[in-house]
Amino acid sequence: MKEIKHPMDFYLRMDRIPHIWCPGCGIGLVASAFVAAMEKAKLDEEKVSVVSGIGCTGRFAGYIKLDSFHTTHGRAIPFATGLKLANPELKVVVVSGDGDLVSIGGNHLIHAARRNIDMTVVCVNNFIYAMTGGQVAPTTPLTAYTTTSPYGNFEPPSNIPQIVEAAGAVYVARWTALHIRRLTNSIYEALNKPGFSFVEVISPCAQYYSRINRLGDGLDMMKFYHENSVIKHGESTDNLHIDYQKEIIVGKFVDRERPTYIESYKKWLGK
Amino acid sequence: MVKTNPKAVLTGTHKLNGGQACAEGALAAGCRFLSAYPISPSIGVIKRYTERAKDVDAVFIQMEDEISVLSAVLGASWAGKRAMTVTSGPGLSLMMEHLGLGVMLETPCVIVDFQRRGPSEGIPNAPSSGDIMQARWGSHGDYEIIAFCPNSAQEMFSLTIDAFNMSEKYRTPVLVLSDEFLAKKVEQVIIPKASEIEFIPRKHFTGAKNKYLPFDFDKDLVPPMVNAGEGYKFHITGLTHDKRGYPVMNEQTQEWNVHRLVRKIRNEVDNITKVEENQIADADIAILSYGSLSRTANKVVEKVRKEGKKVGNLRLITVWPFPDKRIRELSKKIKTFIVPEMNYGQVYLEVQRCNYGNAEIKFIEYKNKDLQNPEPIVDVIKDLAK
Numbered sequence: 001m002k003e004i005k006h007p008m009d010f011y012l013r014m015d016r017i018p019h020i021w022c023p024g025c026g027i028g029l030v031a032s033a034f035v036a037a038m039e040k041a042k043l044d045e046e047k048v049s050v051v052s053g054i055g056c057t058g059r060f061a062g063y064i065k066l067d068s069f070h071t072t073h074g075r076a077i078p079f080a081t082g083l084k085l086a087n088p089e090l091k092v093v094v095v096s097g098d099g100d101l102v103s104i105g106g107n108h109l110i111h112a113a114r115r116n117i118d119m120t121v122v123c124v125n126n127f128i129y130a131m132t133g134g135q136v137a138p139t140t141p142l143t144a145y146t147t148t149s150p151y152g153n154f155e156p157p158s159n160i161p162q163i164v165e166a167a168g169a170v171y172v173a174r175w176t177a178l179h180i181r182r183l184t185n186s187i188y189e190a191l192n193k194p195g196f197s198f199v200e201v202i203s204p205c206a207q208y209y210s211r212i213n214r215l216g217d218g219l220d221m222m223k224f225y226h227e228n229s230v231i232k233h234g235e236s237t238d239n240l241h242i243d244y245q246k247e248i249i250v251g252k253f254v255d256r257e258r259p260t261y262i263e264s265y266k267k268w269l270g271k
Numbered sequence: 272m273v274k275t276n277p278k279a280v281l282t283g284t285h286k287l288n289g290g291q292a293c294a295e296g297a298l299a300a301g302c303r304f305l306s307a308y309p310i311s312p313s314i315g316v317i318k319r320y321t322e323r324a325k326d327v328d329a330v331f332i333q334m335e336d337e338i339s340v341l342s343a344v345l346g347a348s349w350a351g352k353r354a355m356t357v358t359s360g361p362g363l364s365l366m367m368e369h370l371g372l373g374v375m376l377e378t379p380c381v382i383v384d385f386q387r388r389g390p391s392e393g394i395p396n397a398p399s400s401g402d403i404m405q406a407r408w409g410s411h412g413d414y415e416i417i418a419f420c421p422n423s424a425q426e427m428f429s430l431t432i433d434a435f436n437m438s439e440k441y442r443t444p445v446l447v448l449s450d451e452f453l454a455k456k457v458e459q460v461i462i463p464k465a466s467e468i469e470f471i472p473r474k475h476f477t478g479a480k481n482k483y484l485p486f487d488f489d490k491d492l493v494p495p496m497v498n499a500g501e502g503y504k505f506h507i508t509g510l511t512h513d514k515r516g517y518p519v520m521n522e523q524t525q526e527w528n529v530h531r532l533v534r535k536i537r538n539e540v541d542n543i544t545k546v547e548e549n550q551i552a553d554a555d556i557a558i559l560s561y562g563s564l565s566r567t568a569n570k571v572v573e574k575v576r577k578e579g580k581k582v583g584n585l586r587l588i589t590v591w592p593f594p595d596k597r598i599r600e601l602s603k604k605i606k607t608f609i610v611p612e613m614n615y616g617q618v619y620l621e622v623q624r625c626n627y628g629n630a631e632i633k634f635i636e637y638k639n640k641d642l643q644n645p646e647p648i649v650d651v652i653k654d655l656a657k
Contacts, residue, residue: 016517061506069506082344089500269325270325
């Protein structure tokens with residue numbers, strides 16, 4: 001009997017399946033969207049490198065059958081910067097979590113956007129540090145419970161699209177793990193966009209975030225996204241704060257042109 | 272091939288400071304990626320390198336901190352470039368995270384540290400050798416490291432080249448432990464012809480694209496490498512991993528992976544360690560020196576030999592791996608080791624370890640102002656004669 005392969009298998013390390021992600025987790029959906037976007041983009045897959053940091057989404061690189069790097073906590077972006085500058089032919093994609101990219105790696109996120117380094121960053125935001133057992137993150141909505149905010153979080157969370165736009169990103173979008181088709185399209189657009197492109201994906205953590213807050217399982221989170229996300233393309237990123245269990249504005253917010261780092265570097269070299 | 276770019280090797284006789292000589296060494300060694308964060312006293316290298324970048328198609332990027340600096344260097348190395356960074360103590364502290372990743376991913380790269388007084392900010396414009404132990408043990412977990420200690424602008428050139436070659440040969444980060452004095456000291460540097468410069472290429476996997484296993488090592492325990500973008504679609508991780516590069520976190524794999532990383536250097540200690548011996552053969556007293564202070568130690572030998580004292584200088588060119596064997600042999604023959612250091616006793620402890628109680632060991636703490644003054648060592652030698 002002939003073995004039938006799923007078309008996505010081409011981009012996945014099937015020898016590593018089953019993956020480590022919990023039932024109800026949204027990272028697998030992001031992986032499908034990424035793979036679908038890769039297929040649509042028709043890039044030379046030999047020239048694509050995926051870099052991840054540490055955490056649940058940090059494991060992303062390990063399941064993608066491209067040159068893939070699982071690096072240190074928060075440092076996927078500088079590692080990808082080195083790859084890209086040393087070989088500008090490469091297409092570099094960073095896929096990592098909110099704690100990794102915005103907290104410990106926040107400085108690198110800002111400066112890569114400022115330099116407009118050619119790379120696509122996909123940030124899976126599940127509002128929590130999940131790998132270590134559900135600690136409060138810089139993205140945890142106010143009043144939400146986590147293992148380290150047992151009386152509710154009182155730290156105002158980061159508005160990630162606002163940060164990256166202010167820093168200089170040329171493409172900024174946000175979707176939830178429910179918006180798989182739109183997310184795929186955004187990743188596709190981001191992959192084709194010269195410069196620093198950024199896609200945030202609000203994603204359920206059924207194991208920690210929704211359980212401690214009694215929000216149900218992964219499916220309940222998806223229902224919540226379905227009922228509470230509002231598509232507002234072109235919305236000012238100033239208005240993208242996420243409040244606890246309130247509406248989530250999604251869409252494409254920024255799509256602009258700026259000289260990329262490598263273009264500017266070549267100009268400086270006179271080439 | 273980078274090696275044949277004539278602009279990369281400025282054959283001839285030059286007057287350069289240690290920083291400039293280091294940059295020339297890096298360019299001559301084929302280094303085409305420098306990432307750094309401004310810190311005194313490492314700027315000389317950055318300045319020279321960026322001025323020369325246009326000539327040789329090299330890339331320089333000033334990152335946002337020293338953490339991202341070494342991360343970018345590792346990325347560049349995996350994209351196929353010979354890559355380096357330069358820093359000083361506070362920066363080296365921030366680099367320890369990625370020194371560990373570099374060791375774990377077996378990534379060739381060079382880190383040049385211009386040691387200044389510490390801890391913390393210390394004295395930025397004073398030489399020191401306070402980072403010797405950090406270079407060896409600074410990152411967490413078990414690993415072995417290679418570190419060179421140049422003592423002149425000429426060696427800032429030549430040992431930077433050696434550092435690149437060792438790092439490619441053993442697939443490991445290599446340190447050059449210089450200091451503030453050498454960074455600024457202007458001296459004659461002779462740059463040989465390109466054809467006379469040793470170039471150890473990276474061990475490159477050339478098999479079928481679906482047959483590459485990133486950590487399937489050879490007899491020398493060093494696995495061949497490929498670059499990103501060549502179509503091998505490999506995975507690597509800083510987690511304990513198997514030969515496919517996939518995370519496997521158990522005791523067996525830890526042994527297979529990390530113990531091998533240690534053994535690949537330990538097995539080669541005799542081929543890596545380099546010492547220079549000045550009149551050691553008949554010596555009763557051996558000064559054990561390294562870096563800038565070895566110049567002073569040689570002056571001492573010259574001076575006291577005239578007075579008939581049997582004193583020699585054993586100079587460590589590589590401080591890591593430590594030349595245990597040579598020091599143990601010597602400890603049986605001589606009466607006294609004198610260990611002068613620009614710290615409060617770091618290599619001194621290593622000498623104690625290798626001495627097995629055989630010889631007497633005198634430690635001399637050297638202050639910056641005395642760096643080129645032989646007297647503190649001469650005084651100890653005179654005391655010993657009493």
